[in-house]
Amino acid sequence: MELSESYFRTLALGLVQLSFCLALLAGACALGQRWISKQRLAAAFRWILLTAVYVFTAAFVLNAFMVQWGFRGENSPFGFERLLDHSAERPYVYRVLSPTVINAVAAVIPETLVADGRKWLLDESPLLRYKRPGESWSVEKSKKWHVAYFYLFACLLGILVAARVLTRAVCDVTPLFADFAPSVALLFLPLTFHFGGYLYDFAELALMLLCLLALVKSRLIWFYPVYLLAILNKESNVLISFFFLAVMYDALPRKKLLAHFAAQVTIGALIVLALRIAFLDNGGSQALLSFPLNVLFWSSPKAYWSFITPYAPLILVPRGANLISLFLLAFMVLWGWNQKPGAVRRLVLLSAACNLPLFLLFAFLDEIRNLSITFPAIYLVGCHTVNDVYGRLTVDRQGDVDRDSICDDEDRAD
DSSP: OOTTTTTTHHHHHHHHHHHHHHHEEEHOOOOOOOOOHHHHHHHHHHHHHHHHHHHHHHHHHHHHHHHTTTTOOTSSTTTTHHHHOOOSTTTTTGGOHHHHHHHHHHHOOOOHHHHTTTTTTIIIIIGGSSTTOOOOOOOHHHHHHHHHHHHHHHHHHHHHHHHHHHHHHHHHHOOOHHHHHHHHHHTTTGGGGOOOOOOHHHHHHHHHHHHHHHHHOOOHHHHHHHHHHHHHHOOOGGGHHHHHHHTTTTSOOOOHHHHHHHHHHHHHHHHHOOOOHHTTSSOOOSSOOOOHHHHHHHTOOOGGOOEEOSSSSOEEEOOOOHHHHHOOOOOHHHHGGGSSHHHHHHHHHHHHHHHHHHHHHHHTOOOOOGGGHHHHHHHHHHHHHHHHHHHHHHHHHHHHHHHHHHHHHHHHHO
């Protein structure tokens, strides 16, 4: 291989620049050691690491969602464009918040910026890999696709941050546990994509966590606006009112508690009714009944030994109805049940009581994304269970170490 005439000149210039950068870095480190305490450096490292982990986790889950479902093409009754122009079939058209946010953000992007990036939007964007074969593509559609993509990413980051704050507020755990438990939990979310994934799913979970956080912090002034947004994002979130009963049961007098609950149900019902009237002419139906199929599915032994591949081809993981999944869920809920906080236990019971009947009636087989109203409760009981189990293992290990030390002391004494 022949070297160009400018090779050594380019090499020398690069070494000079590198030396200058290293000198600046060494100077910054020296000043940092002198003027910045170890505690501040440790805090900076923690936040940089945590940010990286949350970004990586959100990106992984988003990619899993987009590869499997994307935005459903253009022929689906609940496809991307039909959701955004509110022509989707019922009940999907009722979920107006996420499409409205995406349209609003896309509308404020300068047209000159879109015109300058026309070629990139149509032919070069990495998001083109998620486009369905034969799907039409325009500059306007591409622009909204990109807005929707980053909207979903922001929702996933919001889930992680809200779950972290909620963990610290509700669970007696170490900062390390509270920091990384949300990421571990979010890695299980692709299991819920088996039968479908929708534009509004991530926003739904983020809004539920924010509602719960507002209640835990006793910030009712924040709860009500987020509650309204959650219902506009998905009409079934009127059930978040049961979060209120679970968390505020000991904090408010019974009359005031029931008055708030009644007000929330009334507000939610009015919003749902208004949405149904507004989209009365859309196709589809108010709800999709799957109960007969569900009876057949849950009565079949085969359902409890099924596996799926949501993470990588040929890498099998238990499906929602698999006995392994059911064991893990039951263990997390039942382990140390009486030691879990009363609000968390009520949250589990109330969310399950209102969600499980609807799941059997309207979900398709083991479409566990339809159990979303129980996800915050499952997360919190999971945190308590995992923390307790690993705490016991640590105590047992420390006991073994202490016993070994005692035996060694006795041997030396002999």
